[in-house]
Amino acid sequence: METASNGTPASYDALIVGAGFAGLYQLHLLRDRLGLKTRVLEAADGVGGTWYWNRYPGARCDSESHSYRYFFSRELHDSWDYSERYPGQEEIRAYLNHVADHLDLRRDIQLETRVAAAAFDEKTNLWTVTTKAGERLTCRWLITAVGCLSSANVPDIPGLETFKGEWRHTGRWPHEGVDFAGKRVGQVGTGSTGIQAAPVIAETAKTLTVFQRTANYSVPARNHPLSPERKRELTERFEEIRDLVRSTPNAHPFRISADKAAEQDAETLAQRYEKAWEIGGLRFRAVFGDLLVDKGANDTAATFLKGKIREIVKDPATAAVLSNIDHPYAAKRPPIDTNYFDTFNKPHVAVIDVRADPIKRIVPEGIELESGKVHELDVIVFATGFDAMTGPLLAIDFEGVGGRRLKDDWAAGPRTWMGVAVPGYPNLFTVTGPGSPSVLANMIVPIEQHVEWIADCIETMRAEGVERIEAEPAAAEAWMGHVNDAANATLLPEAGHSWYLGANVPGKPRVFMPYAGGMVRFREICDAVSAAGYAGFARNRPADPEAAPPEVLTAMVGGAETGAGRAEALAQGI
Incomplete structure (x- = not known):
């Protein structure tokens, strides 16, 4: 580590915490565009962020490989090929x-x-980390690139x-792996990782x-x-794929259908869902555009998927x-999976419903239930x-x-301005922080x-000689209100035990954390904020508790929409 000769902390223009996708x-x-003296601080002994730590069996991305990569450089894009539709942990790392x-x-x-x-000095407008x-280091600009899913629960x-x-916890898996041969294994949890x-x-x-x-849906x-032909095609379509993922609300390389499940007859629903099931992956979500804003429409998808589980799993009680x-x-x-439900047809695999018979404690021999x-x-x-989003x-x-x-x-829940800045913490930026589309x-x-x-x-x-920039409290308050409105315009809050709400961590405030209004709308708001001279930020002065919410936010999300129309507009990202 670089240290000043007089023993004072090493000084940088910018420090970045984390060496995953965001930090790199x-x-x-x-460093290379702005010419800043910059250093990344990473807890692991290698780069990779989430993909450094998550080495559990079956660890794999649920975004298709041709979209799960950087798009800022054609040269970088063309220098790498993934080998599978959904890349595994080793390949992403x-x-x-x-x-x-x-x-x-x-x-x-x-x-x-x-x-x-990390502590901010109001006299110097510097952070000491x-x-x-x-070890101690100072910087003008502090950026957290710690990821949303990096604090194991x-x-x-x-x-x-x-x-x-x-x-073992799947988020802290030993590099040498775990030998399960001939062993009696208990797995606690059936979310994406467990599946x-x-x-x-x-x-x-x-x-x-x-x-x-909690029983879960999953699509193959x-x-x-x-x-080789597919890899060549994807390389040649770089600009098209880049523009596609930047123009879709959920940033995936496919568009959500404008058709509504609520308007289809039973035969059409069955045919469309069956085709989407065969295609597999997250594209199943895109088969109809009203699945997360209309409970009746969602019920048609839920019924189809539950039927598939009962069709695959042979034992009726297990199914x-x-x-x-x-x-x-x-x-x-x-979740998306490879042979998850089929696994329960094996004679040595069983599922225990711990909602009906909860885990009481762990004993030397294993797991004891309330019964x-x-x-x-x-x-x-x-x-x-x-401990998602806020935990890291x-x-x-x-x-x-x-x-x-x-x-x-944040004792009662996170408060950010657009997920990138926090009132009371000048010159601190949070990449995909709470209140951003992120997960x-x-x-x-x-x-x-x-x-x-x-x-x-x-x-x-x-360029403007600004040494201090800080989110205004009113901007953050208005933004988190909009985040809440966007979530409530969808069915997302109906999963009360979701980690989107922090419900998987005892004692954590129940606040919907990611922005459900869509990546396209979010980008527009961020661009409008910067175009308006960084509206919602105090520059070279302390933030003003009495400041009004930024007009740009009201203009972008207020409007005259009401009722169902406003709900549909807010929910465009889902």
Whole structure:
């Protein structure tokens, strides 16, 4: 690490926390485009972010590979080919290592450096960042690129420390892997991660017992290798695919049909759903345009998918547990899978409904349920997800203006201006923070948009001699109100146990965190804010608690829409 000769903290123009997709691109723009002295601080011993840590069995992206990549450079795009429709963890990590080498980023990335705290000095308008090892660094601009799904959520189940076997969380998987051969494995959790992991674990485990609290929909991924012809076609269509993902509300490389399920007859619904099932993947969501704004329309998709579960799973009792789904389709993150439901046809695989018989505690021999039954296990796999969106940020002790703490300011839920800035924390930018489209979109597109917007903002501030920029409280309050309105215009809040609401973490405020108004609308709002001289921000002065909400937000989302029309407009992103 670079250290000043007099022992004072090393000084940088910009510090970036995290070396995943967001951190790598942010470094490239700040260092190579703006010429800033920039350093990335990364807790891991390699680049990759989420894809460095998530090495669990079956770990795979649910965005198609030709869209899950950077689009800012044609040269970079043409220098890499994915091998499958849906890339696996190892291949995505290899891609990010390729990017780091291609852009010569490693010389400014400090690995094995976990940030513990960051404090803003109002006299100098500088941030001082402190690492877990006690190192201190200062910067004018601090950017968090910590990801939305990087803080593992290990459930607080009594007795875990007494377990005689081995336990692992999917978000912190050992690099050497876990040997399940001949072992009795218990998997807790059936979200996207659990649905990916179970079929692979079942291949070698002596027994696999899946402890399910919330039954889930899933659509076959229909993953397959990409032929040389397909790879060549996707390379040639670079501009077309780039423009497509930037013009669709969820940033995926397909458009959502304008047809409405509520207007179709039974035969048409069956035919369209069957065709979408065979195509597989997240494209199933796009078969009709009203699935997440009309409960009746959603019921048609839900009924079809529950029927598929009962058709695939041969044992009626097991099928009943797996298809007992209590939320609208895609109101939670909609998983895609490879042979998930088929796995329960294997004689050594079972599902336990822990809503009917909850987990009481973990005992040395395994997992004990409220009924008193003990499932003896050698390995427990927690596929219980993450403390999403706010968790990675709150893991750092941020101290802002007047000694305020982020953990206190967000005690009742996050407050941001467009997901990129937080009142009371000047010169701090959060890539895909709470209040941005983030996890409701193909993540690479919002990441690129955020990173470019932040770089443009910093470039403008430097050109205008601005040393301090801070989100106005009223802007953040109005924005989070709009985020709430956008969510409520959809069926998303009806999944009350969704991690979109923080419901998977005990004690976490129930606030809908991602922006459901769509990536296209979000980009327009961000562009309008910058075009209006960074409306909603205080520059070279403290933020004003009495300031009015920015007019640009009212103009973009207020209008005269009411009732169903306003709901449909707000819900365009889903």
